[in-house]
Amino acid sequence: QVHLQESGPGLVKPSETLSLTCTVSGGSISTYYWSWIRQPPGKGLEWIGYVYDSGSTTYNPSLKSRVSISLGTSKNHFSLKLSSVTAADTAVYYCARAYGSGTYYFDFWGQGTLVTVSS
């Protein structure tokens, strides 16, 4: 059974960079698409972007100028960086797996981690 776990700071100051890591266990990172999705408190879901096992990425155009998603060197984790954060970036951040090419629904999710942007 694939297991995903997010980790990183729960508090980030305005204008700084939010950095999170998702550790994948119980399955290979190969041939799947690994995404970050966020959910502001009490609101809906917003897809941030994904990285494929080749390292290629696709980002939500609304966040593209501030986002970077990359695979880890050990290939059992991937990371999110979101720069120049504001209070509007406060959300629960989830990592998730999309099944494959052309099939971008999410079959495994992490439990999520709340990131608050505040000074």
Next chain:
Amino acid sequence: DIVMTQSPDSLAVSLGERATINCKSSQSVLYSSNNKNYLAWYQQKPGQPPKVLIYWASTRESGVPDRFSGSGSGTDFTLTISSLQAEDVAVYYCQQYYTTLPLTFGGGTKVEIK
């Protein structure tokens, strides 16, 4: 962007009764070359991540009870819970994956017990 609009925002249904949730996309998510609708449904319970229930608009994920069904094509879709159980209280989201620029979700429908 493909905008996904869900209705209603919330509904209250008696135990054992049918719950129907609608999802409308701003453009068709039916891919003509394979006749598949690129639409998924998720259930999210409080404090938990979303869980996929349905993909390809009508294919139930393994382990999902058969009281959950998906229907529709093109731009109009429905998630039906045929006999509401207490454990079905949750927020339900639709998601299109016809295009990844960007992947988009509906605003959610909250299902409660009447």
